[in-house]
């Protein structure tokens with residue numbers, strides 16, 4: 437019916453390997469770094485499963501801490517999961533909760549600590565970017581959160597005041613008319629706030645850079661080498677079996693995030709929900725379209741809807757526009773999801789009625805039951821970081837470093853260092869997701 441079924445971690449027991457790169461705007465211009473496939477039996481001090489930002493960030497920090505024998509494996513190319521195909525928004529935060537919700541869950545002191553960690557995540561990413569010529573096409577600074585209703589603009593206003601007084605965090609408030617005049621003429625926006633430390637980048641260039649940094653520090657990376665089986669023997673040795681090799685290790689890092697296959701024996705089992713999000717990239721806008729829509733910014737933007745849309749003008753004047761997608765891998769290539777994004781784009785901006793889609797793709801983000809990331813070490817010396825809820829570009833840098841600190845027994849602490857909670861009725865997670873989408877649609881319509 438549709439092009440082909442997409443890998444679906446919720447239903448498939450193993451992740452497919454030897455897959456081509458995602459057909460995306462990023463991969464049309466940049467190739468992922470290639471490495472060899474594991475074809476023998478090895479022993480390693482630390483094994484990291486998953487060569488995305490989290491796994492590679494952990495590897496970089498471990499190597500910097502002087503640990504010698506570090507191995508990273510991925511089922512496909514470097515960054516094949518989200519890290520090569522995201523929208524490239526560097527955001528000051530992670531998870532889905534607002535600061536007020538964080539404060540009521542964690543208390544003021546811990547939320548302050550979390551805020552510092554969100555900012556440190558961006559700083560760490562920027563430090564790494566500074567050694568990459570071209571800085572992965574880093575854009576001008578600014579993350580614009582757009583009110584999709586009047587009442588949401590009031591909420592954004594009060595949240596800016598709250599961030600200033602409680603966290604000394606300076607967030608700019610922008611009225612509807614200033615937004616339309618100075619950023620873009622948007623038909624559905626009632627005002628915005630601007631976080632000064634967000635920005636956009638090319639995600640594939642970023643993950644390639646992480647891989648190169650890790651390789652330069654002596655990390656062994658094997659691609660097209662899926663962990664198909666994980667077992668443990670009495671003395672805390674983990675055995676990982678790939679199609680053409682095997683690995684023994686005492687310290688195992690699970691950095692497979694939303695791509696973790698259903699039956700892999702990991703502590704993530706039944707505790708994350710892989711959720712699809714889709715992105716389209718248009719043809720480059722003409723000069724007249726830029727003028728009509730008054731697109732004056734390359735800053736990254738996301739609205740306040742429950743079912744959010746996110747977008748940015750790319751350096752070559754195309755619009756990247758993303759949002760919710762299908763629920764199953766089987767339905768992912770149904771063209772209606774890309775068409776829905778295009779319709780929303782065209783109704784948001786003036787003069788873009790004839791704009792067309794040049795690229796479109798989807799990927800699995802991971803959502804934990806409590807909608808927050810978790811960075812954790814189990815009693816068996818299995819380490820994981822996951823649950824960024826679609827905001828992992830910067831936070832994964834920090835989470836990877838925290839994992840490395842836990843492994844090398846450095847001081848590490850975060851309000852997020854708790855075990856992933858189980859989903860009640862885990863097999864019915866998708867039913868809950870369908871319900872949430874219905875509820876989100878109604879809520880967005882009502883506000």
Ligand SMILES: Cc1cc2nc3c(=O)[nH]c(=O)nc-3n(C[C@H](O)[C@H](O)[C@H](O)COP(=O)(O)OP(=O)(O)OC[C@H]3O[C@@H](n4cnc5c(N)ncnc54)[C@H](O)[C@@H]3O)c2cc1C
Nearest residue numbers: 486488489490511517518519522523525663799827828829
């Ligand atoms: C379309 C899209 C847009 C997004 N936009 C943004 C954004 O703008 N800003 C933002 O902050 N976040 C965004 N995200 C989320 C962000 O990309 C992720 O949070 C981040 O990349 C997570 O990195 P990771 O290394 O933890 O996981 P991933 O990059 O998903 O890496 C997991 C890796 O594990 C591998 N793997 C899985 N199972 C196995 C196995 N058994 N054996 C070996 N390897 C295995 C996979 O092949 C994969 O490469 C977006 C995600 C998508 C899909």
